[in-house]
Amino acid sequence: MAPASSADSPADSDNAFSGGTPPVRPDIAALAPYIPGEQPQGGEWIKLNTNENPYPPSPTVAEAIREAATGRRLAKYPDPLATSFRVKMAELLGVEPDWILCGNGSDDILTILVRSFVGQGESLRMPYPSYILYRTLAGIQGARCHEVSFETDWSLSPAFAASRDGLRLAVIPNPNSPSGTVLRKEWLLEVAEQLPCPLVIDEAYADFAETDCVDLVRACEKVIVTRSLSKSYGLAGLRFGFAVARPEVITQLTKVKDSYNCDTLSIAAATAAVTDTGWLTETRDKILATRKRLEAALTNLGFLAQPSQANFVWCTHPQKSHKAIYEALKAEGILVRWMNFPSWGDGLRITVGTDEEIDAFLAAVAAILQRL
Numbered sequence: 001m002a003p004a005s006s007a008d009s010p011a012d013s014d015n016a017f018s019g020g021t022p023p024v025r026p027d028i029a030a031l032a033p034y035i036p037g038e039q040p041q042g043g044e045w046i047k048l049n050t051n052e053n054p055y056p057p058s059p060t061v062a063e064a065i066r067e068a069a070t071g072r073r074l075a076k077y078p079d080p081l082a083t084s085f086r087v088k089m090a091e092l093l094g095v096e097p098d099w100i101l102c103g104n105g106s107d108d109i110l111t112i113l114v115r116s117f118v119g120q121g122e123s124l125r126m127p128y129p130s131y132i133l134y135r136t137l138a139g140i141q142g143a144r145c146h147e148v149s150f151e152t153d154w155s156l157s158p159a160f161a162a163s164r165d166g167l168r169l170a171v172i173p174n175p176n177s178p179s180g181t182v183l184r185k186e187w188l189l190e191v192a193e194q195l196p197c198p199l200v201i202d203e204a205y206a207d208f209a210e211t212d213c214v215d216l217v218r219a220c221e222k223v224i225v226t227r228s229l230s231k232s233y234g235l236a237g238l239r240f241g242f243a244v245a246r247p248e249v250i251t252q253l254t255k256v257k258d259s260y261n262c263d264t265l266s267i268a269a270a271t272a273a274v275t276d277t278g279w280l281t282e283t284r285d286k287i288l289a290t291r292k293r294l295e296a297a298l299t300n301l302g303f304l305a306q307p308s309q310a311n312f313v314w315c316t317h318p319q320k321s322h323k324a325i326y327e328a329l330k331a332e333g334i335l336v337r338w339m340n341f342p343s344w345g346d347g348l349r350i351t352v353g354t355d356e357e358i359d360a361f362l363a364a365v366a367a368i369l370q371r372l
């Protein structure tokens with residue numbers, strides 16, 4: 001390629017790269033990175049910090065991966081639309097396959113949504129405290145994030161639906177993280193109808209809740225629902241999520257996604273996982289029973305435990321330091337998530353593990369509370 005002449009590239013001494021660290025866009029340089037929960041590699045941990053399923057996935061998943069890895073299948077590109085998954089999930093949800101877009105985890109779907117709807121200088125609305133990744137995704141676009149604080153009972157003011165110049169997308173996790181609380185479906189529909197932009201309902205945890213909002217996608221053209229296989233299907237390591245939206249919306253989002261954002265193995269595995277509906281029911285029931293026990297035990301230990309509709313419990317202690325509890329647990333090989341939300345406060349988010357893991361956690365925390 002011929003070297004660029006000065007006529008091709010206008011002089012811009014501020015941005016010229018003359019060695020050292022290449023300059024990224026100023027809004028990326030200023031961006032606070034999203035920091036996921038700790039993922040220790042190696043060592044024996046009781047891991048109750050990132051809302052993974054404590055049970056192994058359906059055995060059909062490993063079979064599907066083995067089969068997809070045989071012969072020449074991995075030599076070929078994957079199906080760009082993950083059709084086998086879309087067909088199966090459409091059947092389960094009672095929609096058509098063209099209402100579904102698959103992604104490399106629901107984080108990929110959220111990225112596609114923010115890239116599609118929110119441009120530089122525009123804004124995204126989210127509740128606070130909730131999933132901080134939304135803020136980072138807005139930042140990557142050079143967009144602003146308009147955060148509306150939850151009330152102390154984890155309800156949201158109807159002001160969440162208010163118009164605002166440049167507002168292009170609103171996102172609400174339901175159930176919310178870190179609280180595990182849900183907003184009523186009727187309330188969400190009213191908000192969607194009033195908002196001047198699409199409303200994404202992030203249902204990463206909906207399989208653990210009493211209701212979900214997929215039918216709102218039909219009821220209101222502004223509603224988009226996102227789902228994850230990371231939590232309820234025990235497939236956090238696989239990376240598979242999807243959106244449910246009107247076909248016109250899916251067509252636009254498909255232009256923004258990477259051509260092959262899901263690979264052959266993950267498509268086969270995800271399709272097998274959602275086909276095994278018995279596994280989902282059985283595992284969910286075990287997690288809900290353990291969640292109930294965890295909530296009661298935390299309350300007995302003096303915590304304020306927020307009743308949860310997800311696979312984790314948010315709790316605060318009126319006297320003890322949450323950070324100190326987190327650190328003492330970590331020293332004993334038990335990881336929970338200490339979360340500190342400036343201007344809101346901090347607390348501990350405990351993922352529902354197996355009964356044995358939760359018993360070990362409860363015994364450790366009871367002893368820690370005695371000595372703190």
Ligand SMILES: Cc1ncc(COP(=O)(O)O)c(C=O)c1O
Binds near residue numbers: 104105108229
């Ligand atoms: C509210 C919420 N949405 C989305 C995600 C991302 O899930 P995935 O693993 O599908 O990318 C998470 C993960 O913790 C989450 O808490």
